[in-house]
Structure formats: structure tokens, C-alpha cells
Amino acid sequence: MTTDIGEQPAGFARLLSAEHAGPIARVAEVIARRRPRHVVFTARGTSDHAALYGAYLTEIRLGIPAGLASPSTITVFGARPDLSDALVVGVSQSGGSPDLVEVIRVARASGALTLAVTNAPQSPLARAAELSVDIAAGHERAVAATKTYTAELLALLLLVEGIRNGDGSLPAVERAALDALPDLAARTLADPTPTQLAARYRFAARLVTTGRGYAYPTAREAALKLMETSYLPALAFSGADLLHGPLAMTDPDVPVLAVVGSGLGGRSMREVLPRLGERRADVVVVGSADVEGATRMAVPDVDERYAPLLDILPLQRLALSLALARGEDPDAPRGLKKVTSTM
Known part of the structure; x- marks a missing residue:
């Protein structure tokens, strides 16, 4: 856990690099073109808190209603909500939780635009979704998630701001502010x-x-x-x-x-x-x-x-x-x- 926590400044820098930020920008551009009317997040545990952050970003920055799904309505009770105008986002560090995969599968079948945000780009969740974002946190050693959580936050931030700008790009001022995060994170961890x-x-x-x-x-x-x-x-x-x-x-x-x-x-x-x-x-x-x-x-x-x-x-x-x-x-x-x- 000590090692995982200490790797977060480097993780921020990696996700902000062109290699990883570029694909997120392209996903954001696709979503902006589709113009979803509302956004539904589905997640569990630590990723559920990242999804809640994503919901705040979505409503505040995009002006689009957002909420968190209850997977059991689909997996236990068999509900099939009409999600045809929605963006449904599955957030999971492993991408392996069967209930989240099922929510994405059902949402896609109902006509939703689906997105997986995960640290496992070849996972069942990523395969089930139409679009996917790799948070590129690297292997997390401890059971308690730390670096995957902040990587999910940063990926969602880049995604939402890219959708807001329409073409996935970020204004130069915002990009400069984000580029400062690795150094600020290292300073915070030194306290x-x-x-x-x-x-x-x-x-x-x-x-x-x-x-x-x-x-x-x-x-x-x-x-x-x-x-x-x-x-x-x-x-x-x-x-x-x-x-x-x-x-x-x-x-x-x-x-x-x-x-x-x-x-x-x-x-x-x-x-x-x-x-x-x-x-x-x-x-x-x-x-x-x-x-x-x-x-x-x-x-x-x-x-x-x-x-x-x-x-x-x-x-x-x-x-x-x-x-x-x-x-x-x-x-x-x-x-x-x-x-x-x-x-």
C-alpha cells in the first residue's frame, strides 16, 4: 500500500501524457458528437466514489443530468430500463465484476452509448462496452485501492472536460494546471x-x-x-x-x-x-x-x-x-x- 500510494504522482504524469490522454480525448469527441441526454454511472466500492465524482462533474460542467445506477435492479430484479438516450459509464479498476458487466450489456442492448473506465483494457467490462478508457495505473499491489482511485478521477476529469470542449481537447490554461498535478501530489505526500x-x-x-x-x-x-x-x-x-x-x-x-x-x-x-x-x-x-x-x-x-x-x-x-x-x-x-x- 505504501508503494501504491507513492506511485500516484507518476501515475498522474503517465495519464496526462499524449500516449494516454490522446485516446481519452478521442473517446470524449465521440461522446460529444452523440450528445447524450443523460449520464448513468455504474460502479462498486472505491470506484463508486470515483463515479460519484464523475456525476458531479457531468452535472456541473456539462449541464447534463447524471446519476448512479443500482445494478441489482437489472441483475436481481430483471429490470430493463430504457437507456436509449443515455451514456452509461461503467467504472471499475478490475473490469471483472459480473454485475457491472451485465448493466453495460443491458444498457447497450437498449440503445445506450456505453463506456468502460478501467485499469484492465482487456477485461470483460471493456469488451462489453462500445467505448473504453484505460486509466493506466499499472499493477496495484495492495487489496485496498489507492492509485487506481485517483487514476479513475483524473480519467473522468479529462473525459468530461474533453466532452465540454466538443473535440476532446483542453484549453492551454487548463492543460497547464493539470500538468502541475504530479509535482503537487508529490509535495502533498511528503507532509x-x-x-x-x-x-x-x-x-x-x-x-x-x-x-x-x-x-x-x-x-x-x-x-x-x-x-x-x-x-x-x-x-x-x-x-x-x-x-x-x-x-x-x-x-x-x-x-x-x-x-x-x-x-x-x-x-x-x-x-x-x-x-x-x-x-x-x-x-x-x-x-x-x-x-x-x-x-x-x-x-x-x-x-x-x-x-x-x-x-x-x-x-x-x-x-x-x-x-x-x-x-x-x-x-x-x-x-x-x-x-x-x-x-
Whole structure:
């Protein structure tokens, strides 16, 4: 897991290279020409959080309704929704989950434009879809996904921005900003704060993660990593949902990891943080926002769309360090496999 996490800056650079960004741009051009009326994502586990990020991007940047499919409606209940005007995107690091393959197969049969976003370009999911994107993350050693998650995020970002521009290209200013990500990721990974916090939370009984907008998928992925590697019950809420009841369970004994950037989503979290203060919650802020009086895992300030690629990095390292501090093996969590087959 340590090696996988450390390879993410190089992974960003590889995916941004002409060899891999070029094919994504060509897929984006095809989708732009087809002009889908709505977008449906299907995914499981960590990839489901990448898909949620893709849904935010799609609605905000493209103005197209987007949502996440429930595979069981097709695989268990036999539903055959009319997806003839949709783009249906399967997101999976392995491309091997039978339920996702079946959703793509059914969607394609109903007339949908189908796309696989996967780290396995020869996988069943990639073969089932009309189009495919290789996230080019390389072999992931640990069971808990880290570098494949951020590669999925970057691939979806390149895809959506390419669709927005119509021909798959990116404006020069945006391309320059993306080219800075590998160096920013390396700088983020060099911060020792996550290791220091692991000692602080070694005996925590439960934990809460929260964020809004583009940061919400980060909060959900952080909670999953903590549960996978440390077996620590971690509940993820959007900042808005946290105020609708779950706030009551926060107190000085329940650490709260709040993903707060400098964009609109981060600003909307400013109403959440004082309420956590009223509860005397143990809050750690993750992101570029400087919140007075809060412990912080600092992340470079970038465009809000790019922030999830950096914000998750210290949280991955916290999950890794916390697992080790609690005497667990983060490379091989109990009961988990790299590929989970569900229907």
C-alpha cells in the first residue's frame, strides 16, 4: 500500500501524457458528437466514489443530468430500463465484476452509448462496452485501492472536460494546471501530518468524514479506506446531511475529518464547522482552506474540480498509518479480495 500510494504522482504524469490522454480525448469527441441526454454511472466500492465524482462533474460542467445506477435492479430484479438516450459509464479498476458487466450489456442492448473506465483494457467490462478508457495505473499491489482511485478521477476529469470542449481537447490554461498535478501530489505526500495523527487516533472507536460538492466523494472514499484497513467504523456524510441529524453523535471522542477547500463546496462547509465546534468535536480539516483553531492536513490550493485528486492523498496515508498503529496489515485486509464478484 505504501508503494501504491507513492506511485500516484507518476501515475498522474503517465495519464496526462499524449500516449494516454490522446485516446481519452478521442473517446470524449465521440461522446460529444452523440450528445447524450443523460449520464448513468455504474460502479462498486472505491470506484463508486470515483463515479460519484464523475456525476458531479457531468452535472456541473456539462449541464447534463447524471446519476448512479443500482445494478441489482437489472441483475436481481430483471429490470430493463430504457437507456436509449443515455451514456452509461461503467467504472471499475478490475473490469471483472459480473454485475457491472451485465448493466453495460443491458444498457447497450437498449440503445445506450456505453463506456468502460478501467485499469484492465482487456477485461470483460471493456469488451462489453462500445467505448473504453484505460486509466493506466499499472499493477496495484495492495487489496485496498489507492492509485487506481485517483487514476479513475483524473480519467473522468479529462473525459468530461474533453466532452465540454466538443473535440476532446483542453484549453492551454487548463492543460497547464493539470500538468502541475504530479509535482503537487508529490509535495502533498511528503507532509508528515497523517502519520502524526495516526498516533493520536490509534484508539478511536468510530470516526466521521464529511465534505460537500466535489469533496463529498473524497469523504466517502476516506471512510471506506479506514474501514477496510483499520476495521474502524467510519461514517461519511455530506456537510448538509450531517446537519440533518447525525451531528448529534459528534462529541470530543468522535474524530471528524472535514474536507474543506477554497471553492464553493468548501465555503458551504463554513456553516458546518461552527456547529461541530458547538459539539466540541475533534475536527481535522483536510484541504486548502485555512480554518482557525483546527488541526489541518494541508493540501495545495487548486481549482475545485482538481482538488479531489490531492485531498484524498493524506487521507490514504492516514488510513495506512492508522492500520499499522493498530497492529493491522493494510496490504491484506481480512475478508477482502482484489476483485469482488457480485450480481
